[in-house]
Amino acid sequence: MRSIQIQVDQKQRELSEHGTPQFPLEINHDVLDDFDEHAIRCHWHEELEIPVVVQGAVCCQLKDQTFELNAGEGLVINSRVPHSIRNRGSGEPVLLTTIFHPSLLYDSPSSAVYQKLLCPYLNAAELAGLPLPAEGVVRMEEIDAVYEKAPFGYELQIKGLLCTLFFELLSGRREQLASARPVETQALSRLGSLLDLLHERYAEPLSLAQLAAQTGLSREGCCRLFKSMTGKTIFQYLEDYRVTQGVRLLQEEAYSITEVAYLVGFGNPGRFSAAFARRMHCTPSQFRKGLCPSDDAPPCSARNGE
Numbered sequence: 001m002r003s004i005q006i007q008v009d010q011k012q013r014e015l016s017e018h019g020t021p022q023f024p025l026e027i028n029h030d031v032l033d034d035f036d037e038h039a040i041r042c043h044w045h046e047e048l049e050i051p052v053v054v055q056g057a058v059c060c061q062l063k064d065q066t067f068e069l070n071a072g073e074g075l076v077i078n079s080r081v082p083h084s085i086r087n088r089g090s091g092e093p094v095l096l097t098t099i100f101h102p103s104l105l106y107d108s109p110s111s112a113v114y115q116k117l118l119c120p121y122l123n124a125a126e127l128a129g130l131p132l133p134a135e136g137v138v139r140m141e142e143i144d145a146v147y148e149k150a151p152f153g154y155e156l157q158i159k160g161l162l163c164t165l166f167f168e169l170l171s172g173r174r175e176q177l178a179s180a181r182p183v184e185t186q187a188l189s190r191l192g193s194l195l196d197l198l199h200e201r202y203a204e205p206l207s208l209a210q211l212a213a214q215t216g217l218s219r220e221g222c223c224r225l226f227k228s229m230t231g232k233t234i235f236q237y238l239e240d241y242r243v244t245q246g247v248r249l250l251q252e253e254a255y256s257i258t259e260v261a262y263l264v265g266f267g268n269p270g271r272f273s274a275a276f277a278r279r280m281h282c283t284p285s286q287f288r289k290g291l292c293p294s295d296d297a298p299p300c301s302a303r304n305g306e
Helices: 112-122 134-149 154-171 174-178 185-200 208-215 219-230 234-252 257-263 269-280 284-288
Strands: 025-031 039-043 048-055 057-062 065-070 074-077 083-087 094-100 129-132
Touching: 025 134, 048 057, 048 065, 048 134, 057 074, 065 074, 065 129, 074 134, 094 134, 112 154, 112 174, 129 134, 134 154, 154 174, 185 208, 185 219, 185 234, 208 219, 219 234, 234 257, 234 269, 234 284, 257 269, 257 284, 269 284
Parallel strands: none
Antiparallel strands: 025 094, 039 083, 048 074, 048 094, 057 065, 057 083, 074 129
């Protein structure tokens, strides 16, 4: 068996997608010895990550912070925080690792949950890593059980458990959240205008110049604003939104796959299929036939393959 490698770019950003646009979450059962060099090398991603040690002992390095975790302990790793995990004992560590995009907790960047809680948390450098209390570890084990069985409405059940967990984590850190960089009212208004335009005209060709005009900013300023407030580029967000709309149309079965591609704004069916596969882990044709892993069960993790 080949060693597992986390694929990263030149800036050490992980390249793998986690979950789908409809449900941006995945859970991995990681055996540390299966990874290249028997460790998870330094990388980062937009998603939050919660490793819980099931067996053994590990050392988690987050920037200049070191967390030593034993079996039954866990850690919440903030978005965009470089981190690595190594064995610190003689045994074979096993991790229960949950990775999910922060938007699963707040839905829209214009929501009160994002503005009052998640945005300050995501921008608080001192909250790069939060030790998981014992009840939090139990909560993550509950989430894993629900994710594995995937009963009706499991997505809502998991979201509820995560929201409760983060309420408990953040309610005791109000001073740190208050000192984090606040969101300016003007920036929030501009973001709202951008989102409205993207949602209303997602099926049309949209240029960066058009989007920038909506905000009164330069094209570069518009891009920086959107990325800083959502964690995605404008066109990453737009492509995700188009794929989500495509899923809805495919489920209705009123249109061919080619028709769906054009209806949701892709220039050709090939681009639609490629974007769909990146985010849904199957092709539009497989999805329509009920062969997509996200239809009946959580998507397979890229870490579980060779």
